[in-house]
Amino acid sequence: MNFLNEVMRRHPKAISFAPGAPHPDLIGEVDVVHCLNTYIRHQAQVHAPDERKHLLEHLEYGPAQGIINELLAEAFRNDGMAQAEGRNITVTNGAQEALFLTLRAIFTSPNQVLAVTNPGYAGILGAARMLDIRTTPVADTENGPSLDDLGALIGQARSQNRSIRALYVAPDFANPSGNFMDLASRKSLCRLAQDEGVILLEDTAYGFSSPASTRPPTLKQIAPASTILIGTFSKVGFPGARVGFVLAEQRVQSVAGEFLPLASQLATLKSMISINTSPLGQAVIGGLLLEHGLSISALGERHRVLYQSNLKCLLLALDEQFGSSRKFAGMLEWNRPEGGFFVRIRTPMAVDHSLLARSADEFGVLWTPMRFFSLDQSCDNELRLSCSYLDHAQIEEGASRLRDFFEATL
Template sequence: MRSVEFLNEVMRRYPDAISFAPGAPHPDTYADLDIERYLSRFVSHAVTESGHPPSTVRRLLYEYGPSRGLINGLVAELLRRDHAVEAPEQAVVVTVGAQEAMLLVLRALIRSTDDLLAVADPCYVGITGAARMLGVETVPVPEADDGLQVQALRSACRAARRAGRRVRVCYVAPDFSNPGGNRMGKEHRERLLELAEAEDFLVLEDNVYGFTAAPGAELPLLKTLDRNRRVVHLGTFSKVCFPGVRVGYVVADQTVVTADGDSTLLADHLARLKTMVTVNTPPLSQAVVGGMLLEHGGSLAERCRTRSALYRRNLTLLLDGLDRLTEQGLPPGVGWNRPTGGFFVRMRLPVPADDTLLARSADSYGVLWTPMAHFHLGPGGADVLRLSCSYLTPEQITTGVRRLGAFLHGEMGR
């Protein structure tokens, strides 16, 4: 996670710079929170469900809770309502953000040095960092605008088998991935699931940015399409509710055999592992999320729509601003992709987009971005940067694009 530390240091050093670096939720999306109301809503629900008096339920929120979670049934209902995923609440484990879920899944599934984790290249540093921490070897698979390349993954599986090893898990973010902003089409998703069945691996699906799709342009989750329990699904409430809540979840309805020879749900195994990692996800945070779910009838679809509109507004402002730079003339070799959702845009430069250039961009032009090389497992991305527009106001985006234009003209001619 050295890249995160470096970016934080640059942002501290240049507080007046416009930063296209952080992929954080916009503050306006949680400005109207009424934490007390959500807590009261959840307590009332828990009193009705359990028959315990309110004082007893409130006390439970101040104590250690069950490792599996308190709001599993509400999460299962959310998945059914919003995504047509039929998962029993026993298959849900509530985690400290999606990051803990990644760690638990890798620890549970990859138990031998012969087991490999396949990831898109470039890839979110959270999953590759978790893999490094656990000593899990990763196999990079190229990603294009239509997502992780299934044929390349097939070749990686066969190469591993020839070496006496196997791809055990493949991590994907099918909707507007971080950092690439790429999206898999429905047929592409189905081909990935067919390959998972043929090559006997599990797909670890991260759905953090799917909610930013335009109305009518939504695509089914991999878990929705999953007919053979090949998908372990990760979710988080950080982007849709608020980041400080730190509540995520994993849906793991696969049957596994333990070291003792017993058959159990993968979710049961994850819950046991969680007792040795974080013990439990804070009950107060879960109660806030549970209250929000109850307040919205067990669905977050409407909340997702309003937040999606803000993020698509910002993305449109960024892309339109870059288009105006093109009209004014840009140095040869500068280009970018055009995602239809998510938080990120990739820009290619005719020079290395490295940490040295980033420092010069901040110091001389007052604009920050992220070098894409930090997200590649190999030498890729050396001349590409990532622009994130999620955290900024329209005025900041306009100013930032103007500064970015000055940076491009001033530095590309060197």
């Protein structure tokens, strides 16, 4: 994130397909004061009718596990995401802290290995590295992690006296692959996880970008005991709120050997890292949810429509620039996700920092090397384009600049 921010800062006029950040217009629409008032009024209705007291409470330290847990649980139930209860939720500083805390809580021995769908979100790879957790890549397919690969890794780990403790997986238009798991592949993965005792770390960051009517059930719904659900309000709310969550009702052995509810262990760990998630940020997100009938799907609807339109525009622009040109025939390939923010392009050349620097300096267009997201060399020739931060005109101009860049470099 810092690297991408720095590249964007150095090239303010470049068109940036780099950040997976929400569109500035959508962030600008959030009326923070109104949402805060909605939440405080709601507190006054449900509890004591003293609004000033409730406001002041949100300027204090708050409970480590969070203050909007009951609202989140109701939203998860309303959206059919999970049969959740507030006491099993820990509110975190974004999904990033959720990933970090969860890894810290469930990995208790150096023989435990984290399997990561490869390519995978850079934040899980970084968190595992910081915690000295051994990782292993699982090949990604259009339908999510390869079960053959996962099965083989489980066997291999066992033969080395290790175990695959958990698999990180993002079933809904993953970052960076854009892959989406259909119902059958979700069920098969859940069955394997249940049979083999592997925890599924389900990252739902882009779940909102499927229409509610066609969205398959979450892994958490299919296999609640095997799955820990992790999510964020950065994409459907705003990233500056820094509000994410973990839903985990499992009981896990603590370092001291006792079996405790995971959500409360996460809160204990959190109290040593960030004390609590800002009550003001939580209150604003609580207000946003109340304004949208306690539904993350409803809250994300405008976002879904805008990003789907941007994605279509990007795919069309790539077709126009590269699809019909004989010059590029057989050289560039890209996937066609139906949601999320990302498209990946495979090229015949190594794609690295220096190529990005050339693209920025000479052609005014930014993107992200896919190698940032990979545990092996399988993505070294690929780049990731994000459509989330741009308007249609910028996307079309950016694709034209990409054409100039590829003409010069391929």
